[in-house]
Amino acid sequence: MSDKFPSSEPVAESPLPSAKLLLVDDEDNILRSLQRVLRKEPYELTTATSGDQAIGLMEEQGFDLVISDARMPGMDGPTLLATIKKKDPSCIRILLTGYADIDSTVKAINDGQIYRYISKPWNDDELRLIIRQALAFKQSERRRLALEKLTRKQNQELQELNSTLEQKVRARTEELRETADMLDLAYQELRKNYVTTTEVFSSLIDKRLPANRQPNAKVITLVRAFAAYHKLDEEMTQNLAMAAALYNLGKLSWPDELITAPSDLLSRDQKLEYLKYPVVGEQLLMALEPLRDAAKIIRHHQEKWNGYGIPDRLEGKDIPLGARILRLAVDFIELQFGLILERRVPRDNAIKLIKRYRDRLYDPDIADQFLEMVIEIAPDVDHENPDILVLDTLRLKPGMVMARNLYATSGMLLLNEGKVLSSLLIDKLAAFEKGEPDGHRYTLYVHRPEEETETPT
Known part of the structure; x- marks a missing residue:
């Protein structure tokens, strides 16, 4: 079993057309360096050498994004960004800070609610990418x-x-x-919650892979089943589901030949890229506070119980619980999809491999619980439940509640778990079904109506 990963620039939306940027620093050489880095970008650049001058320019014309140095005479960077937040909350705020400016960075995060901070000296490509992402977010x-x-x-x-x-x-x-x-x-x-949003992104990530090798939906189902079987609390369940949906986020910018290759067959350079993907996935989610715990699970889901994993070589119970659970689910599904070894591993053999490595790769206690669930409760990942009905679209009725997510054959999320069906939704679902290739029919899992579960008196 391998643990590997890649880093590359993630796909971001196109920035705002003719975006206006304000660069603030009391050192001319820093301003010139920023202008040099951004000279080929489609931005209108304005500079200021003090906080007061920057505030004056903001009042005159307004800007889409402000980059300010942390330490400046008079008004410092955190104070400037906090003032800009009050005057124009929609303006994206980024702080340039040295490694020693911890107090300034904390102040900027707390008072100015900045989008990102960038350490000096910066990486030019990373700086350009952060600005593009920030402007795409604003758009x-x-x-x-x-x-x-x-x-x-x-x-x-x-x-x-x-x-x-x-x-x-x-x-x-x-x-x-x-x-x-x-x-x-x-x-x-x-206004959907972040759990549903991450599962939408999950379906987009899956589209990079062939239809018969898309693991995300199966991994989500598996961690949800484990959480329900072991009665994990709601917060842990949601964090696990979000991490399961986005654990592959760090692979989005990989070329097709890398993203579809079994991890054990990668070249040396490809392995170096592979080993980065948990950290890249975490970094892409850092700005989203509700995803903080899910991002931590993603960062550590390739750690090993014996301490020889990535990225931080954590050992035993130092590995977050959610990461230990997610690794089991990911390996169990990816083994069967041929994403780890050269060949697809049959389900029974995947179980044997997890047993073999239970005290080296995995938490042995959780591995035993996981296998118990897989073998006894979830023989085909989707465990049976007498309170859940399996229906086609013709038998749906208004008021029924979805028990599981429903995906189109393209991988797009159509209905999320917990969705209450209306007549309009049922009609639209039937229309979508008619457009599916090869006459594909949807199978829906819905909660059994209460009147059907009541015991007759």
Whole structure:
């Protein structure tokens, strides 16, 4: 069993067109260095040599992103960024700091709520990537706010129309109601919890692999089953599910030949890239506070019980519990998908391998619990439950609640666990199903309605 991984630039959205950047430092040579690094980027650059000058420029024209040095005479960087946050919360704030500026960095995070801090001396490519990601984040926030505004406006227009013209436009009302429902659905999707969001990203990560070698959905199902079987608390269950959805995030920028190659067959250079992927995955999630614990699980899910794993060579119970569980699920699924060894390993042989390495790669106690669940409770990963119905789309009824996520054949997440089905959703699901290739039919897992589980008196 190997533990390897890659680092590369992740795919980010295109930055804002003609983005305006303000560079603030009391040293001219630092400003010139920043301008040199960014001279080929599509940004409008403005410089300031003090906090007061930067505030004046902000009041005159406004900026999309500000990069400020931490230590400056007069107003320091953290104070400047905190002031900018109050004046323009939408402006992205980045702090340039030396390794010794811990107090300044903490102040900037607490008071200025900065997007990132960058240590000096910086890496030019990393600096450009961070700025592109920050501007792409701002662009997505603008789109989200615009959609919310549009939703409120159209809902208000619909209410006014219904109250004044209901009798005259009855035929038109049905069409508008459907539009309002769709906007409502879009609005609700924007506000979904982070667990669902990560599972959407998981389906995108899976699309880099062939359809028969996409592990993320199986890994998510397996860790959820383990959490339920051993009655882990809700917080741990959510963190495990998010980590299972995003554990491959650090591989997104790999070339196809690397991402599909079994880890035991990688060349020396490929192995060096492979060994980085848990840390890259953690770094990409660092700015998202709700994903902090999931990011820690991702960082350590390739550690080994005997202390010879990556990236920090943690040993035994120093490895976070979630990481110990995730490693078992990942190895069990990836062995069967041919992502670790040259050949696909049959399920029974995967169980034997985990038993063989239970006290070297894995926490032996958790490995025993995991195998007990896999063998006795979840023979095919998806364990049977008498309170869950397995239905096709023709037998769905409004009010039913999804017991598991539903994915299209393309890997796209269609319905998330816990979703309450409405007539509109069922109709739309049937329409999606008709468009699937080769007449593929959906299989849905829903909770048995309460009236069907009651014991007759």
